[in-house]
Amino acid sequence: MNIQPNVSLLALNTLAVPSRAQYLAQVESLDELKEAAAFASQSNLEMKVLGGGSNVVLPEYVSGLVLRYMSTEYQVINEDDEHVVLRVGAGFNWHDLVMKTLSEGFFGLQNLAFIPGLVGAAPVQNIGAYGVEVKEFIQTVHGVIFEDGEVFALKNEECHFDYRESIFKHELNNRALITAVDFRLNKQPNINVDYAPLDKMAQERGVPSPLELAHWVIDVRSSKLPIPSELPNAGSFFKNPIINESVFADLIKRYPSMPHYHQSVGVKVPAGWLIDQMGFKGKTFGPVSVHKKQALVLVNKGGTGKDVLAASEQIKLAVYNQYGIELEQEPRVFT
Numbered sequence: 091m092n093i094q095p096n097v098s099l100l101a102l103n104t105l106a107v108p109s110r111a112q113y114l115a116q117v118e119s120l121d122e123l124k125e126a127a128a129f130a131s132q133s134n135l136e137m138k139v140l141g142g143g144s145n146v147v148l149p150e151y152v153s154g155l156v157l158r159y160m161s162t163e164y165q166v167i168n169e170d171d172e173h174v175v176l177r178v179g180a181g182f183n184w185h186d187l188v189m190k191t192l193s194e195g196f197f198g199l200q201n202l203a204f205i206p207g208l209v210g211a212a213p214v215q216n217i218g219a220y221g222v223e224v225k226e227f228i229q230t231v232h233g234v235i236f237e238d239g240e241v242f243a244l245k246n247e248e249c250h251f252d253y254r255e256s257i258f259k260h261e262l263n264n265r266a267l268i269t270a271v272d273f274r275l276n277k278q279p280n281i282n283v284d285y286a287p288l289d290k291m292a293q294e295r296g297v298p299s300p301l302e303l304a305h306w307v308i309d310v311r312s313s314k315l316p317i318p319s320e321l322p323n324a325g326s327f328f329k330n331p332i333i334n335e336s337v338f339a340d341l342i343k344r345y346p347s348m349p350h351y352h353q354s355v356g357v358k359v360p361a362g363w364l365i366d367q368m369g370f371k372g373k374t375f376g377p378v379s380v381h382k383k384q385a386l387v388l389v390n391k392g393g394t395g396k397d398v399l400a401a402s403e404q405i406k407l408a409v410y411n412q413y414g415i416e417l418e419q420e421p422r423v424f425t
């Protein structure tokens with residue numbers, strides 16, 4: 091394990107904002123993590139966790155010790171005729187995991203193909219796409235608490251998963267590092283084409299195999315979302331707001347064409363639609379612009395984290411002034 095001082099994080103965040111870490115340590119085991127934690131404690135450094143950097147806004151200088159847990163462990167820890175339980179290290183690339191499980195005949199993750207990032211971050215915001223959330227397949231999340239080095243294994247229900255939410259954004263925010271995740275996958279193909287574009291494809295082409303479905307998802311995503319290496323971005327920059335019924339009743343009178351999805355509590359409104367209605371597609375805010383095809387995506391052309399956050403604030407304010415809805419940012423802001 092090596093701990094490096096003053097390291098550029100430019101290539102380690104998909105928004106490509108210039109940023110330097112006071113120290114960076116890439117560790118691959120619990121023993122290495124202990125060594126890094128001892129160094130942080132002796133030097134009085136705060137520890138911060140970075141994965142693939144695809145859902146963060148970094149400042150120009152990140153004080154403390156930035157940790158990346160790069161274990162790519164992959165093992166079957168339990169199986170029966172219908173299910174398999176895999177333990178996967180936090181450093182495993184997410185999309186590679188999806189494709190590997192499919193090639194081995196383990197099904198479930200296909201709708202989540204092509205999401206950037208590493209396995210360790212997947213539980214943090216309960217990644218989701220095309221009608222599926224990862225919480226449906228997580229059995230246990232393993233990790234370490236920073237304060238006392240205690241190792242934990244949180245069962246699914248203890249992770250408090252919700253839409254883009256988990257305990258790791260609340261009680262355990264900045265307090266824990268996820269080292270591995272146990273996934274319970276199916277041995278029988280389970281196809282979910284509830285999401286409208288996939289349903290349409292299934293009607294035209296017939297029910298896909300899980301691997302075919304992953305490729306459909308890859309194709310749809312590639313046609314809609316900019317590739318960070320070409321146009322630096324962090325995916326959807328805003329969560330879809332869930333508004334209460336009385337606010338909704340008022341808004342739908344004023345905006346009858348507003349798309350909406352009733353939830354168990356409240357009504358979800360697509361943030362992209364709200365931003366698009368403001369005429370913001372393609373609009374620039376200094377070096378940051380709203381993607382011309384996808385209003386939820388902010389593209390950074392040489393700006394800093396501050397520039398990205400300033401653009402985000404202007405968009406939030408405009409949406410609030412028009413609709414009275416407060417947008418919440420999806421990427422995590424490092425301090």
Ligand SMILES: Cc1cc2nc3c(=O)[nH]c(=O)nc-3n(C[C@H](O)[C@H](O)[C@H](O)COP(=O)(O)OP(=O)(O)OC[C@H]3O[C@@H](n4cnc5c(N)ncnc54)[C@H](O)[C@@H]3O)c2cc1C
Binds near residue numbers: 138219268323422
């Ligand atoms: C083009 C594009 C498309 C995207 N599409 C989607 C999508 O469809 N659905 C979706 O849900 N997300 C999407 N995202 C967001 C992002 O890919 C996911 O949130 C992903 O899980 C982030 O992984 P990461 O390893 O890059 O995490 P990072 O960005 O490095 O970190 C994100 C957060 O997780 C924390 N974290 C990371 N690793 C660990 C760990 N091991 N232990 C504890 N905390 C940790 C970090 O401290 C930070 O708070 C997209 C992003 C991009 C750029």
